[in-house]
Amino acid sequence: MLTSERQQVILNLLEEKDTIKIQEIIDITNASESTVRRDLTELENEHKLKRVHGGATVLGRKLHELSVLDKTSKNIQEKKELAKFAASIIQEGDCIFIDAGTTTFQMLPYLKEKKVVVVTNGLTHVEALIEQGIPTYLTGGYVKGKTGALVGPQTIQSLQNYRFDKCFLGVNGFDGKFGYTTPDPEEAAVKYKASELSQKAYVIADHTKYGEVSFSNICAMSQATLITTSLPDEILHELNQETTVEVVAL
Amino acid sequence: MLTSERQQVILNLLEEKDTIKIQEIIDITNASESTVRRDLTELENEHKLKRVHGGATVLGRKLHELSVLDKTSKNIQEKKELAKFAASIIQEGDCIFIDAGTTTFQMLPYLKEKKVVVVTNGLTHVEALIEQGIPTYLTGGYVKGKTGALVGPQTIQSLQNYRFDKCFLGVNGFDGKFGYTTPDPEEAAVKYKASELSQKAYVIADHTKYGEVSFSNICAMSQATLITTSLPDEILHELNQETTVEVVAL
DNA sequence: ATGAATTTGAGTGTTTATGATTGAATTAGA
């Protein structure tokens, strides 16, 4: 049995039962204890499950944890600086779309005094927005458990009800040739539609995302202003031929 | 049985009953007293429950505290019984709409094993649904800060994407003459649309709501089956001429 | 076919979870 195959079996079992014992996996896969343990360790590192003594369980499906998930790194500080700058672009009375995701989440604390109307597909954003008394509209759609994002055709359709002054999107990669990309095609479609409906579209992504190319294309570089952290001059020049780049100093 | 599994069982039991004795847990889980005590200690440290002499109780739920504030604990117990019955109506594979509100919220713990697809306009419901791995769709719309309900024309439009086997609605009052009513016209419109899109509509309301008439009419009594607590016979006869009434004994 | 890289399973000492036992603390009844 292939490694990836075996690991998929484990994930499928977890989908059904929520928790599983090591011995059960051994019986089903006919692999040794060592192998199963290795699989579990790997899958845990990939955030596909959570190991517990004696087996594994599905990941904590707590939506609250999602918005602050990767506070491990100091790269959260970068995100905050980017978000702060992005928020400074927003003007009194703007109607804006804020994409789901941890980067855009960092913008929310800076919206308080802005008198804006916000539309979002990020479930985790809602609480923070409401707390600040910001009129908030949520798109409809399927709830992606892992990220708390709303996606799918219903989300796209929901968006058509609105027109935005500005939209702020998170991405997994940007590249001069392949444009903005993200792994999930459904999320990419939502981001694209939002950009279409906005007078001006902004993508927020730190410099480590340069050259990264994920599965799904969102749009060309030219179709959205990039807000990023310091890049080497030659890359900056290359990108500047494609689109506007706002560089945030740290 | 896995530690995490056993602890989840304890939490689930608490969901249903609000309090539980150590001996009950021992009987159900077949674990030793020592182990159960350790579990309770851990769960208390994680703020998942509160230990009391002889067992444990739930501790006020953060997110829903606001909306539950004014209700007595006896009302909650009533709601739970009503909700449990309502959930028992649901069949494997059903596509259901669950209205926002505290009454319908009580249904969620009973959905786990049902293999259903849920559409809701209740933001507070989403977390509970996702935690149980239930495929969840959210309607779009304006976020009503006080209740976490989605309302407005966008919500109505979102709903049109779906057809339901059953829908479960909360109301503020029911009356033989004036039908089901609720204070907010926008919420009433959402409820009405949901009932229209369902093969079968259910309204959940305890007997204290009888004779109450709020500002906005949702629909006539005849258009939804009423799930309620014990009513005087004469009232029951009167209502039975209008619609089906399911009475839940306490 | 050959050697390098990867995957696997068994063996190791260590860590963790469990259940029984103890005496102290708490509750309930007289």
Next chain:
DNA sequence: TCTAATTCAATCATAAACACTCAAATTCAT
């Protein structure tokens, strides 16, 4: 208030699960 019955926290030995290492088996590239 005192006593009896529970319930509790702490300790301990045991058994299970753990991470780690190493050698055998497999896969891969050449």
